[in-house]
Amino acid sequence: MSNETKKQIAKAAPNRWLVFCILTFSGGIAFKLSSMKDMFYVPMQEFMGLSNTQIGAALSVYGIVQTIGLIAGIYICDIISKKYMIGGSLIGIGVVGFYIATFPGYYGFLLAFGVLAILGEVTYWPVLLKAIRLLGDEKTQGRMFGFLEMGRGVVDVIVASSALAVFRAMGEGAAALRGGFIFLSVVTMVAGVLCLIFVPHDEKCVGEDGKEVNKAEAAFSGMMQALKSVDIWAVSLNGFVVYCIYCGLTYFIPFLNKIYMLPATAVGMYGIVNQYGLKMIGGPVGGFMSDKVHKSAAKHIRVGFVVCIVAMAVFLMIPHEALGQKGMWMLGAVCTLTFGAIVFTMRAVFFAPMDEVKVPREITGAAMSMASLIIYLPNTFAYVMYGNFLDRFPGMTGFRIVFSVMIGWAVVGVGVSTFLIRRIKKHQKNA
Known part of the structure; x- marks a missing residue:
């Protein structure tokens, strides 16, 4: 990091935590409309006339647009100032929310989800990560990203609960569903306005001759630099493996339900x-462990992979079916939540190594877009893969296969994270 950059970070220190809080607040709100099914699945079917297939199709459109859009995002995320990208995206999401509140037809609903994918996943999320990275230095990256996850979790709960409260207060009918959508839209737009006011502009791109560089040219150069960077690929693949394991956490719920006979009231x-x-919990713990204990997010993630291998191997040796028949579901719940907590400490900081491998700050947008594309790629295949195992091999056999595959990913992760750590050490020697 240059002395000039260090001076700029130090100068921004008094208000960077205010900006961080606003960005975190926005991060907990930005995806509430695109995840409206979590709150309003049944009302959407009843009052918008949507079938299970149609809601699923909208989510598929979202995923397809997200994947294609992030490819373009590698180029566009460094062209426009992060102040306008973040604030404008949030306001745009709010506008789409108002459109959804009109209860459009099926194709209008699909279009809305396509636009939400562009605004949320392409022009907002990578730029948010860029803004978080630029707020701190190498020594604070773990905590920054860790507290981002924690803060998003808190806002998630508050906003989702508030939207449901609005729905109930308005009578749980069609008007109430519109009220819930409008509430989410307004809150998202408020977050956008706050970001437009408080998030700083990007620094000017200056060439070696001291003259300002054309942003489009700089963005294209940054995109090519990101695609050719072994370091960015290493960070991205490290996060990719973490996310493959994270996707497996979803199947702890049917595991507890079918094997441990988890009561229906306890499932929720x-x-x-x-x-x-x-x-x-995992956000701040992962950030603290990365910055204070392991002194490196990459090292923390490697330790996490090793712990995952050992923990899941021991977990597989437990006689789950016998314990399930005895009604000992609490034991199963504690074991799975403990394993999940380990994964969440890794998930919280898998973008943090960008600073450790010295990714140039001027191409952070391109780097974060590329990393997001690769890291979240398991969404396109992991759930189908795990679900297929459970369908083909009913009972405990299917779950053993799923958990064994998670161990396999962790073994791959140890190799990838070791390679990443070697790259980091190489940069430290050359610094």
Whole structure:
């Protein structure tokens, strides 16, 4: 990091935590409309006339547009200032929310989800990660990203609960569903306005001759630099493996239900803890362990892979079916949540090594877009793969295969993270 960059970070220190809080607030809100099914699945079917297939198709459109869009994002995320990209995207998401509140037809609904994917996953999320990285230095990256995850989890709970409260207060009818959508839209737009006010502009791109560089040219150069960078590929593949394991956490719910006979009333509670509770705990713990204990997010993730291998291997040796017949579901819940917590500490910081491998700050947008594309790629195949194992091999056999595959990913992860750590050491020697 140059002395000039260090001076700029130090100068921004008094208000960087305010900016960080606003960015975190926006991060917990930005995807609430695209995940409206989590809150309003049944009302959407009843009042919008959507079938299970149609809602699933909208989610598929979202995923397809996200994947294609992130390829373009490698180029566009460094062209426009992060202030406008983040703020404008959030306001745009709010506008789409108002459109959805009109209860458009099926094809209008598909179009809305396609636009939400562009605004949320392409022009917002990588730029948010870029902004978070630029707020700190190498020594604080783990905590920055860790607290981002924790803060998003807190906002997730508050906003989702508030939207449901609006829905109930308005009578749980069609008007109430519109009210819930409008509430989410307004809150998202408020976050966008706050970002437009408080998030700083990007630094000017200056060439070796001291003259300002054309942003389009700089962005194209940054895109090519990112695609050719072994370091960015290493960070991305490291996160990719973490995410493959993370996708497997979803199947702890049917595991507890079918093998441990988890009571129906406890399924919802377990899901909340698994989705939000672990995010709030894993974020700060992962950040602290990365910055203070292991002194490196990459090293923390490698330790996490090793712990995952050992923990899941021991877990597979437990006589689950016998314990399930005795009604000892609490034991199963504690074991799976503990494993999930380990994965969440890794997930919280898998973007943090960008600073450790000295990715130039001026191409952070391209780097984060490329990393997002690769890291979240398991969404396109992991759930289908795990689900297929469970369908083809019913009972405990299927779950053993799923858990064994998760161990396999962790073994691959140890190799990838070791390679990444070697790259980091190489940069440290050359610094």
